[in-house]
Amino acid sequence: MSLNLNIYQTLAAAIVVYYVGVFLRVKISVLRKYCIPAPVVGGILFAIINCILYTQGIWKYEQDTIMQNICMMLFFTSVGYTASISLIKRGGVMVFKMAIVTTILIVFQNIIGSGLAMAFNLSPLLGLATGSIPMVGGHGTAAAFGPLLESIGLDSGATIAVAAATFGLVAGGVIGGPIGEELVHKFHLVSSAESERFDPSFNAGTVSKLKAVAGNKERAENAIKIENKIGQTIDNYRFMNAMAHLFLAMGLGTLVSGFFSSIGLVFPGYIGSMIVAAIIRNIADFTHAYKIYQRESEVLGNLSLTVFLTCVLMSLKLWQLADLAIPLVVMLLSQALFMAIFAYFIVFRAMGKDYEAAVMTSGVCGFGLGATPNAIANMTAMTELFGPAPTAFFVIPLIGSLIIDPVNASIITIFINIFH
Numbered sequence: 001m002s003l004n005l006n007i008y009q010t011l012a013a014a015i016v017v018y019y020v021g022v023f024l025r026v027k028i029s030v031l032r033k034y035c036i037p038a039p040v041v042g043g044i045l046f047a048i049i050n051c052i053l054y055t056q057g058i059w060k061y062e063q064d065t066i067m068q069n070i071c072m073m074l075f076f077t078s079v080g081y082t083a084s085i086s087l088i089k090r091g092g093v094m095v096f097k098m099a100i101v102t103t104i105l106i107v108f109q110n111i112i113g114s115g116l117a118m119a120f121n122l123s124p125l126l127g128l129a130t131g132s133i134p135m136v137g138g139h140g141t142a143a144a145f146g147p148l149l150e151s152i153g154l155d156s157g158a159t160i161a162v163a164a165a166t167f168g169l170v171a172g173g174v175i176g177g178p179i180g181e182e183l184v185h186k187f188h189l190v191s192s193a194e195s196e197r198f199d200p201s202f203n204a205g206t207v208s209k210l211k212a213v214a215g216n217k218e219r220a221e222n223a224i225k226i227e228n229k230i231g232q233t234i235d236n237y238r239f240m241n242a243m244a245h246l247f248l249a250m251g252l253g254t255l256v257s258g259f260f261s262s263i264g265l266v267f268p269g270y271i272g273s274m275i276v277a278a279i280i281r282n283i284a285d286f287t288h289a290y291k292i293y294q295r296e297s298e299v300l301g302n303l304s305l306t307v308f309l310t311c312v313l314m315s316l317k318l319w320q321l322a323d324l325a326i327p328l329v330v331m332l333l334s335q336a337l338f339m340a341i342f343a344y345f346i347v348f349r350a351m352g353k354d355y356e357a358a359v360m361t362s363g364v365c366g367f368g369l370g371a372t373p374n375a376i377a378n379m380t381a382m383t384e385l386f387g388p389a390p391t392a393f394f395v396i397p398l399i400g401s402l403i404i405d406p407v408n409a410s411i412i413t414i415f416i417n418i419f420h
Contacts, residue, residue: 001059010063014310017042043313051318071308077246078301079405080274086285094395101350106132110415120327124419125154130331134165136408138371143312148268156320171336172369176378180362189355191387242296249277339368359389363396372400
């Protein structure tokens with residue numbers, strides 16, 4: 001039986017697969033523990049079923065890729081929109097140091113991956129598919145760069161990269177906590193924060209409002225109702241403006257990407273859009289000529305990422321990995337070992353050798369092998385045991401959300417052009 005879905009059927013199937021992932025995350029605690037996203041859960045389950053049915057000769061599955069490509073472009077454009085120079089500068093020396101450390105990590109992940117691939121007499125592009133593309137980049141970057149690697153000669157590039165990203169997601173959650181805990185015990189570190197970390201959304205105005213209703217149950221309940229109503233309000237005008245910024249960046253970005261291609265550089269299609277989105281954002285930051293719609297662009301980007309990831313994972317051809325099993329295992333275990341060594345000996349010392357540095361080390365293991373949510377989960381587990389680390393909770397999310405993706409994409413592109 002042959003099943004070939006059009007764009008609308010593919011989108012409907014992706015939604016069903018996504019909600020299967022949501023259901024399984026609710027029912028299986030280990031998936032929540034290691035921050036495995038619902039699109040990954042549902043998508044990989046579908047890919048496994050597809051692999052079984054295909055290898056048994058029961059069916060052949062194909063799906064449309066138009067919506068997948070649009071969602072990929074929209075997600076990475078929203079990432080470029082977050083690249084605010086003024087916000088990064090506000091982070092100070094700690095953010096700068098972490099950015100340098102992370103850049104070094106990205107470079108070495110690609111050197112290790114490509115070096116091991118060549119040691120197995122395989123294409124160095126395979127090493128990149130197990131390097132920073134899936135490790136620091138996670139599933140989003142793996143799904144985006146995988147087809148690019150295939151287009152320049154790496155068979156099953158997308159499948160390899162996404163499989164490596166799944167391994168990294170689990171490994172980052174497994175090694176981060178123990179490494180951070182070992183550092184705390186070995187160096188007798190303690191939290192120096194005076195009070196528990198506040199959510200940044202609890203600003204002075206919110207605190208004053210809470211104090212005003214303290215002790216008055218009726219007023220408190222009314223305040224909560226008002227806040228909930230405000231929090232659930234969707235402003236169509238703001239979302240339309242956010243979409244306008246992103247769509248404009250996507251359109252103009254194709255011209256930038258086309259220019260790069262014309263001079264012989266190999267880039268993923270979204271790079272131009274990321275650059276234009278960053279320009280739009282920073283012009284607004286410095287000139288205040290128009291407003292920025294950060295929260296709305298993040299929502300649009302996250303929605304796009306959900307659809308994009310689900311579609312990519314559904315299309316994986318897992319049976320193509322059989323011949324690469326041993327090299328892949330060696331390369332992925334080597335990446336996990338390197339991450340542990342790098343975090344313990346480099347990250348901890350570079351960030352100050354104190355308690356905050358230990359918590360950040362745990363976080364780097366999370367996003368260095370998986371994703372920013374893994375980093376937050378690792379750090380939260382540590383602070384629950386050893387006390388608050390407000391600096392770590394400022395630096396790591398800032399690096400993970402604003403800096404890591406553009407830097408990683410740039411370095412990956414350099415390596416691709418070296419080996420291509």
